[in-house]
Amino acid sequence: xxxxxxxxxxxxxxxxxxxxxxxxxxxxxxxxxxxxxxxxxxxxxxxxxxxxxxxxxxxxxxxxxxxxxxxxxxxxxxxxxxxxxxxxxxxxxxxxxxxxxxxxxxxxxxxxxxxxxxxxxxxxxxxxxxxxxxxxxxxxxxxxxxxxxxxxxxxxxxxxxxxxxxxxxxxxxxxxxxxxxxxxxxxxxxxxxxxxxxxxxxxxxxxxxxxxxxxxxxxxxxxxxxxxxxxxxxxxxxxxxxxxxxxxxxxxxxxxxxxxxxxxxxxxxxxxxxxx
Numbered sequence: 001x002x003x004x005x006x007x008x009x010x011x012x013x014x015x016x017x018x019x020x021x022x023x024x025x026x027x028x029x030x031x032x033x034x035x036x037x038x039x040x041x042x043x044x045x046x047x048x049x050x051x052x053x054x055x056x057x058x059x060x061x062x063x064x065x066x067x068x069x070x071x072x073x074x075x076x077x078x079x080x081x082x083x084x085x086x087x088x089x090x091x092x093x094x095x096x097x098x099x100x101x102x103x104x105x106x107x108x109x110x111x112x113x114x115x116x117x118x119x120x121x122x123x124x125x126x127x128x129x130x131x132x133x134x135x136x137x138x139x140x141x142x143x144x145x146x147x148x149x150x151x152x153x154x155x156x157x158x159x160x161x162x163x164x165x166x167x168x169x170x171x172x173x174x175x176x177x178x179x180x181x182x183x184x185x186x187x188x189x190x191x192x193x194x195x196x197x198x199x200x201x202x203x204x205x206x207x208x209x210x211x212x213x214x215x216x217x218x219x220x221x222x223x224x225x226x227x228x229x230x231x232x233x234x235x236x237x238x239x240x241x242x243x244x245x246x247x248x249x250x251x252x253x254x255x256x257x258x259x260x261x262x263x264x265x266x267x268x269x270x271x272x273x274x275x276x
Contacts, residue, residue, distance in 0.1 A: 035141045035144075036068070036136060036137050036139060036141050036268070037067065037068055037069070037070060037268060037269045037270055038065075038068060038069045038070070038113060038114055038133050038136045038137060038269065039069075039070050039072070039114055039115070039253075039255045039266045039269040040069055040070065040071045040072070040111050040112075040129070040133070041072050041074055041098070041102070041111060041112040041115075042054060042055075042058060042071060042072070042073045042074065042109060042110075042111040042206070043073075043074050043075075043076060043077055043099075043105045043108065043109070043110045043111065043112075043123070044073050044074065044075055044080070044108065044109060045075055045076075045077060045078070045079025045081065045108065046075065046079070046080065046081065046082060046083065046086060046090065046187070046188060046189050046190065047079045047080075047081050047083070047190050048079035048109065048190055049190040049191060049192040049197060050108055050109060050192055051079070051108055051109045051189070051190070052191045052192075052193065052199070052202070053109070053126070053192075053193070054108070054109025054110075054111070054126050055073070055109070055205070057109075057126045057129065058071050058111075058129070058206075061129060061130060061133065064130075065133060065137075068133075068137060070253055070255070070269045070270065070271045071206045072179065072206055072208050072253055073181070073204070073205065073206040073207050073208060074092075074094075074095045074098055074208045075090035075091050075092070075095055075207065075208070076091060076092075076095035076096055076099050077099055077104055077105055077108075078104075078105075078108075079108055079190075080095070083188045083198070085188060085200070086188050087187050087243060088185060088187050088243070088244055090185075090187075090204070090207055090208075092208055092209070092210065092211070093211075093215075094179065094208060094211035094215045097215035097216075098215055101215065101216060101264075102115065102122040102123065103121060103122055103123055105123045106121070106123065107125065109125075109126055110123040110124065110125060111123070111124060111126070111129055112124070113129065113132040113133060113136060114132075114136050114265055114266040114267075115264050115265055115266045116132075116136070116263075116265045116266075117263075118132060141167065141267075141268070142166065142167055142168055142170060142258075142267055143164055143165065143166045143167055143170065143174070143224075143256055143258075143268050144165045144167065144268060145162060145163070145164050145255070145256055145268045145269070145270050146162070146163050146165075146270075147160060147161060147162040147163070147252070147254055147270060147272055148160070148161050148272075149252050149272050149273075149274060151247070151274055151275050153247065153275060155237065156237055156238040156239075156240075156247065157236070157237045157238075158235065158236050158238070158252075158274065159233060159234070159235050160178060160212070160233065160234045160235075160236075160252055160254075160272075161231065161232075161233040161234075162176060162231070162232060162233075162234075162254045163229050163230065163231045164176065164220055164224075164229065164230045164256050164268075165227065165228075165229050165230075166224045166225065166226055166227065166228065166230075167226065167227075168226050169224075169225055169226050170223060170224045170258060171223055171260055172222075172223070172258045172259050172260030172261075173219055173222050173258070173259040173260075174219075174220045174221050174222075174224050174230065174256060174257070174258055175216065175217030175218060175219055175220060175257045175259060176213060176217055176218050176220050176232055176254065176255075176256055176257075177211070177213045177214075177215075177216075177217040177218070177254065177255050177256075177257060178211070178212040178213045178234050178253070178254045179208060179209075179210065179212060179213070179252075179253050179254075180208075180209045180210050180212065180236070180250055180251070180252060180253075180274070181206050181207055181208055181209060181250070181251050181253055181271075182207050182209050182244060182245070182246070182249050182250045182251075183205040183206065183207070183249045183250075183251075184203060184204075184205065184246070184249045185203070185204040185205075185207055185243075185244050185249075186201050186202070186203055186204070186243075187202065187204060188200050188201075189202035189204065209244075209245070209250070210236075212234040212236055213234070216257075216264075217256075217257050218232060220232060220256075238250070238274075247274050247275040248273075248274075248275050248276070250273075250274040250275070251271045251272065251273055251274060252271065252272045252273075252274055253269070253270070253271045254269070254270055254271070254272075255268065255269035255270070256268045256269070
C-alpha cells in the first residue's frame, strides 16, 4: 500500500449537543492514501439549525479524502420534520429503521463512521469525524467490492450488479447494502448562520432517497472464503422527475457489512453515478 502522509488541521467544528453550541475543539491528524473506502452516514434534519455546519465539515473532509469516503445524509430523528413551505419530505423508511439499528443521535449534526462504535455509541459529533475516518483508513482491507450500473433514461429503469471478493477467510455474516442518494435538491433548511435562522433555497446533498436492499443489508454469505466471489443484482425504476428524482443528480451507493456477534462494521464501500 502506497501511503502519502501529511499533516493538516481538521475538525474545526462546533460540538453540538441537542443543537446547543459549545466551544470548538481541534484535532491534529495524519490522513493516508490506501485501498479502503469509508462510509459516513450523517444524520440530519430540515429543522436542525446546526446541520448546515455539519455538512460544511463533510465538504471539507471530502476535499481532503476524495473518493476514499462515501457520504450519505439520512434525514431521521427529532429534527427531520418539514417546514410549512417545504416541498419535499426527506424522511425514509430506511432512515427510520437505521435509527433503530444505529441509535438515535444525542445531538445534531451526528454521523456514524463505518458503523463502528466510538466508545459506547455508533454516533459521533463532527469534531471526531476526521480522526475516525483516518483511523479506519489505516485498517487492513479484507474484502473488495466492484459494481456496474446499467440505466435506461427513457424508461428510467436501472439494473445494478455488485460483487464482493474476500481477500481472506472471513468470520461472520457478510451483507450487501445498496441505496440511492441524490444531490442538488433545493428546499428550506434551518441554519443558525442565517439572519432569519432559515435558508429558503438551501441546496441539500447526499440525501438518502431509497434503499434497494434491506436497511441492515442482504446476506451474501456466512464465513465467506478467501477469493470466492459473491454477487447480487438489483433493479429499480425511478419515479417521475418532479423537482427531485433527477437521474443525473443520483448516485448508487453500495457497501459491505461484516456482522460478528453484536458488531456490524462496514468493511468496504463504493458509489457510482446513476446517469452521466
